[in-house]
Amino acid sequence: MADSFAVKQFMAVEQPHRAVIIGGGYIGLEMADALTVRGLAVTLLEFAPEVLTTLDPELGAHIRAELTSRGVQVATGKAVAGIGRQQQKLCVQTAAEERWAADLVLVAAGARPASALARTAGIPLGDGGAIRVKRTMATTVADIFAAGDCAETWHRLLNRNTYMPLGTTAHKQGRVAGENMVGGQREFQGSLGTQVVKVFDRIAARTGLRDRGAAAAGFDPLTVALTAWDHKVYYPGAEGIHLRLTGDRSTGRLLGAQIVGHRRSEISKRIDIFAAALHQGLRVEEMCDLDLSYTPPLSSPWDPVQLAAMQWCARQSGT
């Protein structure tokens, strides 16, 4: 919060015209949207070949298209090496000596746990330097609990602790920790890394594992991609939704999903259908039987979520 107030204060006093954002993750993308709406010329620099690396690049490309259509200059494959000053301007520089002038530079290049207090108190740290916790949110030191961005997160599919700082997780972990601190017996039920972000009029969402992560965890992943209408095409305003669904070939179990679409296309609630199915350990085939709601302005008798599941089943069985 302090950082966001500082940015607002700086903008009110300095009236910047040109911003460079370092990092094309969800915070960098949200800020590209916000600063463009505030009238700044925005350049987004990203180290990876595509923005939003928490999604497959095929879907990240749709977000890049949205950014560029709104006037954001997107430069990927750029490793920022330093920020200097040139006359009155800031100057962002890459290792390859490319330069971008700016009145405002925003670094949104990932999060690290603020676990120094725990470390100096002798509490063991785990994944990514986050405080090591059990599923009760107890640390390995008696009577000390940790929750939220400073702590590890138990991943429900990987069946191990990871570092995945999210507000939804922080709230649930905090509740578990609080209950257990007053004598409760609750366990954190795990995260699936379910996330959603708005970038101008596009929404990008994901849950669970993608191909590479699933393979590394010992699954046998198969991913299908499709584009489907968000509602019946004869009803005005239909938009395409891009989906990618990953399942385990050998067990048929759902492993993860990613969706990009228009912000009127109920993307966040559609990813939540996948998240609920993942939480319950459903097989992809079982998703086709879910009794989902339908009315022509909002969906189809077979929702895009179920069309993706059907396509996956057809590919798995080779039909």
Ligand SMILES: Cc1cc2nc3c(=O)[nH]c(=O)nc-3n(C[C@H](O)[C@H](O)[C@H](O)COP(=O)(O)OP(=O)(O)OC[C@H]3O[C@@H](n4cnc5c(N)ncnc54)[C@H](O)[C@@H]3O)c2cc1C
């Ligand atoms: C720009 C941005 C956008 C985000 N958007 C989303 C989103 O859309 N969805 C989502 O799920 N998550 C989002 N997140 C992540 C989410 O905000 C965090 O996961 C969540 O706030 C973590 O809660 P927390 O209580 O662990 O930490 P925080 O919310 O960071 O709260 C920790 C508090 O502890 C204080 N503190 C730290 N050290 C000490 C100390 N030694 N003594 C006393 N106080 C201390 C801090 O000042 C702070 O007030 C976003 C994060 C950012 C930065």
